[in-house]
Amino acid sequence: MTDLxxxxxxxxxxxxxLLNHVVMVVAQLAGIALFTAHWGLDLYGEWLIxxxxxxxxxxxxxxxxxxxxxxxxxxxxxxxxxxAAAVLRAVSLxxxxxxxxxxxxxxxxxxxxxxxxxxxxxxxxxxxxTLVLLVLAADVVxxxxxxxxxxxLASQGLYAQGSNWITAIIVAQTTAIAAxxxxxxxxxxxxxxxxxxxxxxxxxxxxxxxxxxxxxxAPDAAPAGARTVxxxxxxxxxxxxxxxxxYALNLQGVLIxxxxxxxxxxxxxxxxxxxxxxxxxxxxxxxIAVISPEIARAFAAGDVALVRRLHRxxxxxxxxxxxxxxxxxxxxxxxxxxxxxxxRIDSGGTLFLLFLVxxxxxxxxxxxxxxxxxxxxxxxxxxxxxxxxxxxxxxxxALLELVGSEGAAIALIxxxxxxxxxxxxxxxxxxxxTFGGLVMSLRPPTPAAVRSLVRSG
Numbered sequence: 401m402t403d404l405x406x407x408x409x410x411x412x413x414x415x416x417x418l419l420n421h422v423v424m425v426v427a428q429l430a431g432i433a434l435f436t437a438h439w440g441l442d443l444y445g446e447w448l449i450x451x452x453x454x455x456x457x458x459x460x461x462x463x464x465x466x467x468x469x470x471x472x473x474x475x476x477x478x479x480x481x482x483x484a485a486a487v488l489r490a491v492s493l494x495x496x497x498x499x500x501x502x503x504x505x506x507x508x509x510x511x512x513x514x515x516x517x518x519x520x521x522x523x524x525x526x527x528x529x530t531l532v533l534l535v536l537a538a539d540v541v542x543x544x545x546x547x548x549x550x551x552x553l554a555s556q557g558l559y560a561q562g563s564n565w566i567t568a569i570i571v572a573q574t575t576a577i578a579a580x581x582x583x584x585x586x587x588x589x590x591x592x593x594x595x596x597x598x599x600x601x602x603x604x605x606x607x608x609x610x611x612x613x614x615x616x617x618a619p620d621a622a623p624a625g626a627r628t629v630x631x632x633x634x635x636x637x638x639x640x641x642x643x644x645x646x647y648a649l650n651l652q653g654v655l656i657x658x659x660x661x662x663x664x665x666x667x668x669x670x671x672x673x674x675x676x677x678x679x680x681x682x683x684x685x686x687x688i689a690v691i692s693p694e695i696a697r698a699f700a701a702g703d704v705a706l707v708r709r710l711h712r713x714x715x716x717x718x719x720x721x722x723x724x725x726x727x728x729x730x731x732x733x734x735x736x737x738x739x740x741x742x743x744r745i746d747s748g749g750t751l752f753l754l755f756l757v758x759x760x761x762x763x764x765x766x767x768x769x770x771x772x773x774x775x776x777x778x779x780x781x782x783x784x785x786x787x788x789x790x791x792x793x794x795x796x797x798a799l800l801e802l803v804g805s806e807g808a809a810i811a812l813i814x815x816x817x818x819x820x821x822x823x824x825x826x827x828x829x830x831x832x833x834t835f836g837g838l839v840m841s842l843r844p845p846t847p848a849a850v851r852s853l854v855r856s857g
């Protein structure tokens with residue numbers, strides 16, 4: 401595969417991901433404005449605390465979705481579409497089992513445990529708590545299957561189409577939420593609307609994938625058992641499962657602590673400011689979604705030099721995009737938040753600036769980790785990330801009690817700094833690179849290089 405063909409695929413995917421990023425940012429900001437306007441800070445804060453719990457189910461597939469996406473990309477890179485199809489079928493079956501297991505565990509837990517008392521909720525009654533948790537749990541499982549379908553398209557180099565479908569899910573869910581809020585609906589109605597929109601859109605994606613990727617619908621002449629297919633993926637899957645669990649502890653775990661210690665209104669402010677600061681993370685996720693399959697294919701072909709070039713290019717783009725985005729948010733983020741929320745959320749003080757510092761450090765290590773995650777070599781990284789996130793919780797709690805929400809933000813900066821060290825120490829040897837070589841490659845892209853990239857698209 402020529403560099404020109406790769407650039408064309410990356411450029412096409414990047415354009416679609418840019419649209420996805422813009423839509424996601426608008427959806428997040430619109431959601432903040434709508435929720436605070438129609439529910440107020442207290443109910444919105446309780447919704448955020450409640451919605452944080454099902455996020456832990458992102459690890460309910462034990463990481464097999466992420467590992468299978470990487471494996472499908474590497475299989476296609478080797479020209480083995482039969483193996484890619486076998487992986488898809490096995491993981492699809494696994495997700496059905498996960499759905500049944502989640503329902504069997506979540507229902508009695510919601511009915512028997514006094515979750516509203518534990519979470520200090522007084523705006524949402526216990527019956528609604530149960531409904532919201534069960535419906536959002538189903539939404540998380542449906543989202544896992546949607547990711548798997550995106551992986552099928554990405555393995556074929558169809559990043560743009562996959563990204564456009566993810567954008568469609570965001571638009572459908574945001575529209576459904578807005579309609580319910582405008583009509584005066586409560587948390588239960590919002591949760592049901594979200595799930596309905598996702599299921600309908602994911603069904604459409606499935607139909608599209610079957611039409612676009614021949615090996616998805618092709619009969620398997622010698623079907624392998626699911627266990628046979630899944631067994632080699634167990635180690636990278638467990639590592640992949642540790643990553644979303646760490647993300648959940650880092651995001652929702654700290655948010656829940658803020659709500660319990662400082663109240664639901666403080667949780668709403670904390671979540672809003674962190675969401676705006678993490679708009680950069682959304683942009684980088686778009687970049688990684690495009691470049692990960694290319695790294696997987698190059699690795700499968702044994703082209704270490706290409707993997708190194710892709711890694712350097714991704715980090716270079718991430719660093720300069722982060723610098724521009726963070727400078728913009730530092731200058732205009734606070735007035736933008738106050739304007740968007742009609743003054744309901746005050747972004748003054750140091751909390752927002754602390755979030756921006758953490759986002760800047762995250763941009764470096766999150767992008768660099770792609771070379772490990774995309775090639776299913778991220779086991780040690782995932783274990784360390786999960787351990788660091790677990791240790792962050794008591795640190796955040798202690799600092800919360802000491803200095804308030806700013807203390808939790810300081811604990812999160814510590815997490816990002818620790819991960820930067822962990823990732824670079826493993827990612828650079830994986831691509832036969834050095835820290836000095838990486839730093840030298842971080843100079844701003846030349847105008848000629850940008851023009852060449854645009855022409856290749």
